[in-house]
Amino acid sequence: MKIAIAQLNPLIGDLIGNAQKILENAKKSAAADVRLLLTPELSLCGYPPRDLLLNPSFIQAMDQILQKLAQDLPPNLAVLVGTVTKNKEAVIIGGKSLFNSIAWLENGKIQQYFHKRLLPTYDVFDENRYFEPGLQANYFQLDGINIGVTICEDLWNDEEFWGKRNYAVNPIADLSILGVDLIINLSASPYTVGKQQLREAMLKHSAAHFKQPIIYTNQVGGNDDLIFDGRSFAINNQGEITARAQGFQPDFIVVEFDPENRDLQLNVISPHYESDDEEVWQALVLGVKDYLNKCHFSQVVIGLSGGIDSALVAAIATTALGKDNVLGILMPSPYSSEHSLSDALKLVENLGIKSQILPIGELMQSFDHTLSELFIETQFGVAEENIQSRIRGTLLMGISNKFGHLLLSTGNKSEMAVGYCTLYGDMNGGLAVIADVPKTRVYSLCNWLNSHSQTEIIPENILTKAPSAELKPGQVDQDSLPAYDILDDILERLINKHQSVAEIVKSGHDQETVNKVFKLVSVAEFKRRQAPPGLKITDRAFGTGWRMPIAAMTGKQ
C-alpha cells in the first residue's frame, strides 16, 4: 500500500488556501496510485493558530471548508487532515470546547475524527488553552490494515527513552496493545538545533520497542518566531529509517507499506545536514523568507554597522530574498571607526546588494541642541549613546515606511540576554532574525558560510576585529561584558538549563561574573518584552516560550 506524506507549508488562518494545497497533494497522490495521504497537524488552519481558535466563526468556517474538501477529493484515496472539532459535551461535563483532531476523509465525506491525547503546555505550547485531551486510542482500518493515528505530542511520552513519564497515558503503548499494523503521526514540531536527531532517536526507540512501523509527517515553514523544519520520516519495525523528506522546504514523498510482512519498505532518504551551522543557516533563511511572504513584503532594509551581526543578517536576507531585495543602510557617526564603513561597504560588494550612506552627525547635533538646556551640566553617557542608536532606528523606519521595505533587526541572543541593545534603536524591526543565535554561533555561522561559498561573503576584517557598538570613542563590547565564549556558556546554563548562580559557579565560572550576568539578564526583561518576534532555533528562546515578570525580584536586586 502506497502512503504519501504531504509536507506542507500552510499560511496560518488561510483555510481556503491550505485546503487547496491539500487538494493539490491529493491529486498528485491519486496520480501516483497512493491509497492514503498524510498531512501535518492542523493542516487546515496551520500551526499554531493561537487565539484565532477563540473565534466561533473561525471554527465554523473550518468545518465547512473541510466538508467541501472531502467532496472535492479524488476517489479511492483516504486523506488525513488536521483540523479542530467541537467538544460538544464540554458544557455538560466540563472541559475545553475544542479538540485538536484529525479527520479521515474518503468517499466524499468525513469518515471519522481522531482527537489528540497529549497536549503540550510547555515552552511555546499552550494547547490546554484551547483543547481538551482525547480519551481514546485512535485507529482505523484501511484495506485490512489497522492504522494507529497519533498527533505530534502523542508520541513524546516514551518512558524508557526519556527515563521518566511526561503524561499519565502513552498512546503508542495503547495502540500496540490493540495490535495495529502501522502508526502514523501528524506533527507540527518546531525546529531547534539537534531536534531532528532527537525525534529520530526517540521514534527509532519506540518503533523497535513496540515493534511498530511509524510514519511521521511534519509541517514545514516559518510562522512568526517558529520555524518548522519538515524532515518527515518513516521507520520500520526494527527501528530503522526507511524514508526521510527534505528539510526546510515543502516535500511530497511516497512510502510503501508491505501488507505481507506488515512493515515499511526502504525508500528515498534525504541526508542529514553536515553540521549544525548548515542546519541553522537553512532554518534562518526559511524563517526570513516565510515571514516576508506571509506578511506580503518582498524587500527588506537593514542597518549595516560594519559588525558581524548585521553582516550575517544581510547574508541571510540576500539568500532568502535575492540581492535586489535587500537594501543596506550605513549610518556612520563621528564615533564610527574608519573600518566600520569600509567593512560594511565590502560586505555590500560581496553580497551585491543595494546600499546608501546616511551620516548621522547632523542629527546628533540637532538632538544635542534640542536637549541642551535640559541636559545642561550632565555628562555624556547612556542617554547620548542611545540617542545615536535611536537616530539610526528612526532613519531605518522612515525608509521602511516610505518604500514598504520590512526592517530586519540584527541583535543576537547574547546581546538580547544582557540588554546590550537599545530599545527603539537597534532593536527596531519587524523580525529579529538572529535574536536566538548566541554570539559564538554568529561567528561559527559566518565562518561556515565563508568556507562553503566560492567567494568571500563576510569580509575577513569583520570576523577578526573586536566587536563594538561604537557609541563612544574606542568602545568595545568586552569593556562591559565577559568574553563571549564565557558569556554564552553562562547564558546557556541560565536560560536553557535553568541553573542557579551556585550551580553555574560550581561548573567553573567566576562568582562575580555570574552574579553580574544574572543581574543584567533580569534588568533587561523590559527590553525583551518589546522586542520584535525572533526566529527560534534553541530549546528556549526569548519570546513566546520565555514568560518572565518584569516588576519582580528575579535576580536584579
Add this chain to the structure above:
Amino acid sequence: MKIAIAQLNPLIGDLIGNAQKILENAKKSAAADVRLLLTPELSLCGYPPRDLLLNPSFIQAMDQILQKLAQDLPPNLAVLVGTVTKNKEAVIIGGKSLFNSIAWLENGKIQQYFHKRLLPTYDVFDENRYFEPGLQANYFQLDGINIGVTICEDLWNDEEFWGKRNYAVNPIADLSILGVDLIINLSASPYTVGKQQLREAMLKHSAAHFKQPIIYTNQVGGNDDLIFDGRSFAINNQGEITARAQGFQPDFIVVEFDPENRDLQLNVISPHYESDDEEVWQALVLGVKDYLNKCHFSQVVIGLSGGIDSALVAAIATTALGKDNVLGILMPSPYSSEHSLSDALKLVENLGIKSQILPIGELMQSFDHTLSELFIETQFGVAEENIQSRIRGTLLMGISNKFGHLLLSTGNKSEMAVGYCTLYGDMNGGLAVIADVPKTRVYSLCNWLNSHSQTEIIPENILTKAPSAELKPGQVDQDSLPAYDILDDILERLINKHQSVAEIVKSGHDQETVNKVFKLVSVAEFKRRQAPPGLKITDRAFGTGWRMPIAAMTGKQ
C-alpha cells in the same frame, strides 16, 4: 473563632520580603486574638510568578523560607500560606512537576498541604504550564470546626450560576458532601471592570446553594499588566455579605465565625465604588504606583500633546506618585495647533507638575535633510508623520535615560486596536497606562475626574476639541477612523465577544466600516507585539491574554 484576612501586596519572587509581610500580619493577628490567618494564593512568591517556577532553585528556596516562616510564627495561630510544592510522583505516573498549594502552618511547622484542583488556562492564565491539578477535596479541622480549603479557580465552577460546567469536578460540591462548616478561598484574582460584582454574585449563589459560609481572600497590587483589586469578602450561609475589605490597597480584617450556629457574623463592610469610572481610576492609579515601586523608579516623564490621552495619564501619574515626581514634556511641531500647547500648559498648571518645552522643528528639518537624497521625488506621507512621532519618542527616552525617569506611554485601547499609533514613537514607554482603556472611557474617566475634584483637572478645551494626532496640517482622528462610540462598540464585539463581521453587521453596524475595522485590527498586530505592558482593566486586553499570529490571514486580506 476569629479569622483574619491579610490582603497582601507581594513583590513577585521576593520570597523573604513576602514572608516578612506574612509574619507581620501573623503578629497582628496574634495580638487580636485571631485563631486562623488567611493569605492570598501563592502569597509566598506573589502571583503570577510565571517562568520563575521553572527554576528548581526557586522552588527549593520557597520550601526553605516556608519552613523558616513556620518556625517564626506566634503560638496558637494557624496560618494558611500560598506556596508551590513538588509533585513527587510526576516522574513515575506523569504530569507536571508542581502543585499550586496552600500550606497550613502551626506549632512551628507545616501541618499539611492542600493542592489547587481547578487550573485556569484562559485569558492571561497559564497554570497548566506549571501545575498538576490536585485530586482531593481539601479540608482540615481547627478547634472542632471543619474548614474546606479552596484556591481561586476552585470556586469558579458553579454550574447553576454559569449555566454550564467549566471543569469536570466542582470542589465546593465535594466539600459540601463531606460536610464542612466553612469554606475558605485563597485567591489572586485580577481586576477587570465589574469583576467584584461577578465574584460576589457567584459566591453568594454558591454559599446559599450549598448553605456554606465562604471567606474569600484576594491579593492586591499591580504586577506588570495585571492589577489585583483586593476587596476580599465573607459571605454567610444565607448568601449575604458579612464583611468586605478595601479595594486597591492592602488591608487586614478580622471576621468572626460563630461555632454555635456555624456561620459568619456581620462585620465591617467596605462600600462598593460609586461608578465604574471611579473603580477604573483607582485601578490605574494602583497599577502605575506599583509598577514604579516594584521596578525601583520614583519619577516619570510623559509627553504632553495637549490631547486627552496624555492628559489622563498625567493626572493618573500625579495621583499615584505626587506632582513633584511627574515631568511633562511638550514637543510642538510646525503642524501643532496653537491650542495644543496652551491646553498642555493649562494641564501642567492644573496638576502642578514640572514641564519643559522642546520644539521639534529643527529635528524634523535634520531628518528631512539627512533623508533628502533617498526620499527625492516622494510625497509627504506616513513616513514623515511617523518621523515626528519618533523624534518625540527619542527625546522622551533621552530624558528617561538621562534622569532615570520611567517613560509612560499614553495610547488608548481604541488606537492600539486599529494601529493609530507609531511604533518606536508615541508607543514608547515602560508602561502603557491606558492601553486597555477604550477612547470612550478615556472621556468618561476625565469627566468623572473633573466632577469629583474641587478644581478643574483636565482643561475643558481638551475635553471638547476634536481628537487629532496633529502629524499633518488640519488632521483629525475622524478623517481616518469611525466616530469613537461606533469604533468602540465594534471593537468590544470583535475583541471581547469574539464576534464575526457578519454578527457585528447584524447588530446594526455598517458593513464597510466593520470590514475596515477588522482589517485595521489585523494589520496592527505587529505593533501590539512590541508594545509595553499595558494595565489590564477589561475581560480581554492586548498583551498576555491576546495571543494572535502576525504572519497569518486574520482578516487583513
